Amino acid sequence: xxxxxxxxxxxxxxxxxxxxxxxxxxxxxxxxxxxxxxxxxxxxxxxxxxxxxxxxxxxxxxxxxxxxxxxxxxxxxxxxxxxxxxxxxxxxxxxxxxxxxxxxxxxxxxxxxxxxxxxxxxxxxxxxxxxxxxxxxxxxxxxxxxxxxxxxxxxxxxxxxxxxxxxxxxxxxxxxxxxxxxxxxxxxxxxxxxxxx
Numbered sequence: 378x379x380x381x382x383x384x385x386x387x388x389x390x391x392x393x394x395x396x397x398x399x400x401x402x403x404x405x406x407x408x409x410x411x412x413x414x415x416x417x418x419x420x421x422x423x424x425x426x427x428x429x430x431x432x433x434x435x436x437x438x439x440x441x442x443x444x445x446x447x448x449x450x451x452x453x454x455x456x457x458x459x460x461x462x463x464x465x466x467x468x469x470x471x472x473x474x475x476x477x478x479x480x481x482x483x484x485x486x487x488x489x490x491x492x493x494x495x496x497x498x499x500x501x502x503x504x505x506x507x508x509x510x511x512x513x514x515x516x517x518x519x520x521x522x523x524x525x526x527x528x529x530x531x532x533x534x535x536x537x538x539x540x541x542x543x544x545x546x547x548x549x550x551x552x553x554x555x556x557x558x559x560x561x562x563x564x565x566x567x568x569x570x571x572x573x574x
Contacts, residue, residue: 413436431463447463458535504546
């Protein structure tokens with residue numbers, strides 16, 4: 378795989394701060410192949426200069442020296458507020474910076490990152506498209522300045538689609554790897570289990 382050149386810094390934001398109401402258990406702690414979903418997501422971001430996890434706590438298998446943890450204020454303000462908190466934790470912006478954005482509930486996250494890294498971005502970035510032909514804005518690479526501009530204003534409980542849908546993103550069909558786990562049935566189908574305490 379040939380990665381496309383990036384002229385600025387490469388950062389990553391992993392969102393893991395939701396209430397996981399439909400799952401009934403913190404999704405960041407769910408386990409696949411012996412690793413928490415949040416650890417798998419941060420592992421997939423290796424090579425980025427800064428990895429920010431937006432989450433109340435890091436699972437025990439995430440190295441805190443390699444991942445910066447932040448949380449939106451107030452907590453549980455939704456993924457858009459989480460994105461803004463993650464962006465605020467990054468170093469000063471410069472031309473050409475890009476941000477990889479991932480939800481923590483993507484079992485096939487390594488394949489997602491490889492697909493995004495190999496994709497030709499549009500003006501503002503690139504996102505994957507799921508099996509139902511919906512853009513997955515939380516499986517995407519963004520030009521940092523475009524993402525920052527989209528996150529202006531009141532962000533609390535603002536929808537991801539309304540916030541990021543106006544960006545000029547290349548879209549890559551990836552129906553086999555974009556399924557997330559929102560419910561226990563979806564987790565079981567993906568081979569994901571609860572962590573044994």
